[in-house]
Amino acid sequence: MASPAPPIADPQALGLLPTLTDELLEEIFLRLPTPADVARASAACASFRRIITARSFLRRFRAIHPPPLLGFAAYEGFHPAQPPHPSAPLARAFADAADFSYSFVPAGRWPTPWRPRDVRQGRVLLECTPDCDPGFEYYDTVLLRDLDLAVCDPLSRRYSLLPSIPKTLMGQHKILIDFGLFFAPTGEDEDETTFRVVCVACNKTMVVVFEFTSITRQWHIPAYLSCSSLGTVMPDSRYSFSCHDHEQGRFYWMVPWRNKSLVLDVFSMEISIVDNNLANYHMHDSGKPLILLGRDRTPEVCFLADCFGDGPTDIVRITKQNGSASSDAWQFENMISLPTQYNYFTLGAAEGFLFLRATLQDQNSEYSSGYSSEDSSDISAHLSAEAPDVEYLSLDVKTSERKKVCVMKRYFHTVFSYFGYPPPLAKPTI
Numbered sequence: 001m002a003s004p005a006p007p008i009a010d011p012q013a014l015g016l017l018p019t020l021t022d023e024l025l026e027e028i029f030l031r032l033p034t035p036a037d038v039a040r041a042s043a044a045c046a047s048f049r050r051i052i053t054a055r056s057f058l059r060r061f062r063a064i065h066p067p068p069l070l071g072f073a074a075y076e077g078f079h080p081a082q083p084p085h086p087s088a089p090l091a092r093a094f095a096d097a098a099d100f101s102y103s104f105v106p107a108g109r110w111p112t113p114w115r116p117r118d119v120r121q122g123r124v125l126l127e128c129t130p131d132c133d134p135g136f137e138y139y140d141t142v143l144l145r146d147l148d149l150a151v152c153d154p155l156s157r158r159y160s161l162l163p164s165i166p167k168t169l170m171g172q173h174k175i176l177i178d179f180g181l182f183f184a185p186t187g188e189d190e191d192e193t194t195f196r197v198v199c200v201a202c203n204k205t206m207v208v209v210f211e212f213t214s215i216t217r218q219w220h221i222p223a224y225l226s227c228s229s230l231g232t233v234m235p236d237s238r239y240s241f242s243c244h245d246h247e248q249g250r251f252y253w254m255v256p257w258r259n260k261s262l263v264l265d266v267f268s269m270e271i272s273i274v275d276n277n278l279a280n281y282h283m284h285d286s287g288k289p290l291i292l293l294g295r296d297r298t299p300e301v302c303f304l305a306d307c308f309g310d311g312p313t314d315i316v317r318i319t320k321q322n323g324s325a326s327s328d329a330w331q332f333e334n335m336i337s338l339p340t341q342y343n344y345f346t347l348g349a350a351e352g353f354l355f356l357r358a359t360l361q362d363q364n365s366e367y368s369s370g371y372s373s374e375d376s377s378d379i380s381a382h383l384s385a386e387a388p389d390v391e392y393l394s395l396d397v398k399t400s401e402r403k404k405v406c407v408m409k410r411y412f413h414t415v416f417s418y419f420g421y422p423p424p425l426a427k428p429t430i
Contacts, residue, residue: 025051026060035065035421036090042424053424055192061425069353070094070422071406072392072415073124075115077101078154079392079415082406094422098154102126105159108148119416120183122429123195126150127181144176144201151195151214155420156428162197165210165219176201176208184211184266185249193430198266200253202227207262209271222269225262252291252299290349292397300333302354302397304344313338315354317397336400347392350417354395355405357412359388 029052032038038061042052051057070091071080078100080091102114108128118125128148144165152159170176180200199210209223249267264271289303301318317333338344342358349355392405392415420426 022051026057029057030060030064035068035425038065039090039093039422039425049424053427055427058425058427066351067419067421069351069394069405070418070420072355072412073100073116073119073418074410074412074415076410078418079406079408082404085403085405090422094155094420097423099157100124100154102152102154104157105150105152106161108150110146110148114150116416118182119418121195122153122155122420122426123183124152124154124416125181125183125197126152142177144170144199147199149181149197149212151197151430153429155423155426156430158428158430160214160430162212163217163219165199169210169219169221176203176206179207180251180253182251192427195430196266198251198264200262200264200271207271209264209269211269223264223271225271225273227262227273250299288346290346290354292349292352292354300397301330302346302349304346305335313340313342313344315395336395336397338402342391345413347412347415348417351419352397353417354397355415355417356393356395358391358393359411 025048029038029041029048032041038052042049052061068087068090069081070087071078071094073079078095078098080095081087082091085091102124105114105126108114110128110130112128112130114126114128116124117127126149127142128150129142130146145167148164149162150159151162179202180198182198184196184198186194186196193214195214197212199212201208201210205226207225207227208221210219211222212219249265251264251266253262253264261274262271263274289301291299291301293299299320302315303318305314305316315336315338317335318330319333320330338356338358341361343361345357347355347357388409389407390409390411391407392412394403394405394417395401
């Protein structure tokens, strides 16, 4: 006896199968352990790639897998994480796909190259200034009227040239010097290609905040503040530090004498001067003090100190007391000891990490003793052959875990950490 005919499938149910398959695949891809695994799955077939490159999937993916550290952007290019760093394979793929020479960005007004001032969410904030001496990149001060700015995405090779700050805005103030230049966080409901740039400028009497948004493509002044209470010395970018917190949206700067700080809330666009007791701590002159968010998302100041007479090989953590009404309620948190055979220099902080430059003390003394300040051109000529290895490190403040990110032959005073993904896990940001 013949078997009964199979039931005819419901046409509506058949129509739902592709949707259900996509949803199931999306859940499977989200459970892959690493971004590298997801990237490999994307290369398997066109349907996998379509699911993985959808913006809805990428939003969920980034919430589960925070973007890894891929390397550092510096004034002359990108330096990817190197083995044995866990991000090395992704970093190499990213470096091969991106253009950190910024050759796709039209030249500025000045015969100097573009160089980075901030990096965030796949975008690089570039400046072009009349003078660009790499040997003095740490101490640069730029008049606002001389500043050319651009925002670019090195991966998609898209860019946006920012208009100059209008003279009508600058004209009501005396000569203004660039004191801080950075990306401000955008709202969650804004388009992913929207960005905001904030420029904080100062003179001896005023601190002025200029803001540019990609929506209006115009500059305006949302906040300014008399800084007469700080004295007659202008804030120095050497001692500035900022906290990139998308939730709180606060940026902090330390002024040279270290008993006051400037605080900018980029959501309310309020700028204020607050007292602190940080002048009670001796901060070694090996880089700038750094601020980042620690436990309970409270600000922490970290700086190098020489606690045992063997050089600045200790990181001191000072924490702002959570919920304290006192603006100067900072207290000692702990101290992180570093290997004593190195000389260290603080470079920056982001995503709960401190970034340090380290050179072996013997190598550093041998190299520096062979040259005087008059031999700067010779140093550049012999850099590749004679310079010692310079290690660039990340330090997880919560766990004190230290990792070597990369090794170079360059002594950078300023680098910008790049957290992100290579293709296909990255979408254009401009």
